[in-house]
Amino acid sequence: MAKHRINTFKPAKKTRPQVHPQTIELTIESLADDGRGVGRHQNKVVFVSGALPTEVVMAKITRVHKRFDEAELLELLETSADRNDPICEIYEQCGGCQLQHLQYAAQLKFKRSKLEKVLSANSASAVSVAEISADDRAYRHRARLAYSDGVLGFKARASHNIIALEQCPLLEDSLNTTLALSKTAIQGFLGDKARAEVSFTADRDGRVAILIRKDGYVDIKRCEELSASIVAPAFLHSVIGSKGPEWLGANSPLQYNTANSVALRYQAGDFTQVNARVNQQIVELCLKWLAPQAGELISDYFCGLGNFSLPLAKAGAEVMGFDAGEKMINSANQQALDYGLSASYFCADLFDDTAISIPANCRKVILDPPRAGAKALCEKIAAHKAVTHIVYVSCDPATLARDLAILRQAKFKIVEAAMADMFPHTYHVESAVLLQR
Numbered sequence: 001m002a003k004h005r006i007n008t009f010k011p012a013k014k015t016r017p018q019v020h021p022q023t024i025e026l027t028i029e030s031l032a033d034d035g036r037g038v039g040r041h042q043n044k045v046v047f048v049s050g051a052l053p054t055e056v057v058m059a060k061i062t063r064v065h066k067r068f069d070e071a072e073l074l075e076l077l078e079t080s081a082d083r084n085d086p087i088c089e090i091y092e093q094c095g096g097c098q099l100q101h102l103q104y105a106a107q108l109k110f111k112r113s114k115l116e117k118v119l120s121a122n123s124a125s126a127v128s129v130a131e132i133s134a135d136d137r138a139y140r141h142r143a144r145l146a147y148s149d150g151v152l153g154f155k156a157r158a159s160h161n162i163i164a165l166e167q168c169p170l171l172e173d174s175l176n177t178t179l180a181l182s183k184t185a186i187q188g189f190l191g192d193k194a195r196a197e198v199s200f201t202a203d204r205d206g207r208v209a210i211l212i213r214k215d216g217y218v219d220i221k222r223c224e225e226l227s228a229s230i231v232a233p234a235f236l237h238s239v240i241g242s243k244g245p246e247w248l249g250a251n252s253p254l255q256y257n258t259a260n261s262v263a264l265r266y267q268a269g270d271f272t273q274v275n276a277r278v279n280q281q282i283v284e285l286c287l288k289w290l291a292p293q294a295g296e297l298i299s300d301y302f303c304g305l306g307n308f309s310l311p312l313a314k315a316g317a318e319v320m321g322f323d324a325g326e327k328m329i330n331s332a333n334q335q336a337l338d339y340g341l342s343a344s345y346f347c348a349d350l351f352d353d354t355a356i357s358i359p360a361n362c363r364k365v366i367l368d369p370p371r372a373g374a375k376a377l378c379e380k381i382a383a384h385k386a387v388t389h390i391v392y393v394s395c396d397p398a399t400l401a402r403d404l405a406i407l408r409q410a411k412f413k414i415v416e417a418a419m420a421d422m423f424p425h426t427y428h429v430e431s432a433v434l435l436q437r
């Protein structure tokens, strides 16, 4: 008798999450984009914060993912020759810096290699990378601190907690002095319950504007009292509440120098480049690359206050600038008038391709987008036959790589490149690339 075949389908056993040993030993092979060491354990990638290439470490797995694990450094068994003592006491806890344990020269090499990878992915490995850097300390002319539960400081590493800040070696001296002299008054003003963001901005003349954005209403009388207690040359610029009125106190404009003897006037809250010395060098390089001719039209996308285009106009070009920040556009137009320059600025959302305009007679373009890059704009430029020169200033190698690929499809070639260390001791990479067709 034929036996019936019984289909004994058994559901596959659920695979259990792999049990990881808590503590592992591994060799670090490279640095990830966010500055963590990358090693392998049982063929799986492990990111270890604080570990450097060539080091052998003991690490504790803290998070398990499908394709990689994350781990905390427990002990260094072999130490890299590039290891450094951090320059800040709270480096291990603070979320502001990621590379203080790496010698500064090696940080520059790491950042340069990130740009080189972008270039080689875009068939431009033969293009050499110029380097722009300045002091690796006291370089920040502005800082945005968080305030919660009575604590004023930077966000902690991998957490929403706030680390109380006394001094930061990356801040310009005037910011550290202001922090020391006004912290208690600001804490008294905000109390224990409020959550707020407190920004300090130092201008080229050493004045420091304090801008507070806080939960809830703004008590005008208490703002006046706080303003009176701030020690000059610092001053309370404004206090902005999430509900109700703003206190616009001493909001006279600040100034910082860009290139070509142009001083940008700005308000606390406007976008300014964090590192004025590095910024000046980048603007000078971009001016050299674009070689503005008298009367020729150059468009500046994501122009902010006109950091690139006012110096270009001063060099003789006619410029048009575009940015989403309405206040900055108004300010750029006013400064063009004050300097008697041929520059006009327009408000536009440059992520919306229907809002992007490229003038018909525009051969040269500069763009300086935020980290999200400029995909819609690059697609427009690619299709615009008149454009022959592009300077792309980027703060994110990943979106730069994506956008360069779009431009390459439209026959643009990368001819120059520079890595600018705008943010020493952090993993952020600023770069500029010149393309031509």
Ligand SMILES: C[S@@+](CC[C@H](N)C(=O)[O-])C[C@H]1O[C@@H](n2cnc3c(N)ncnc32)[C@H](O)[C@@H]1O
Binding pocket: 271, 272, 273, 301, 302, 303, 304, 305, 306, 307, 308, 322, 323, 324, 325, 348, 349, 350, 351, 368, 369, 370, 395
């Ligand atoms: C990296 S900053 C560069 C500003 C200026 N080029 C400079 O050097 O000071 C990026 C600029 O992009 C602007 N921005 C951000 N999102 C935008 C958008 N969707 N459309 C237009 N501009 C935008 C910001 O207002 C900011 O001014």
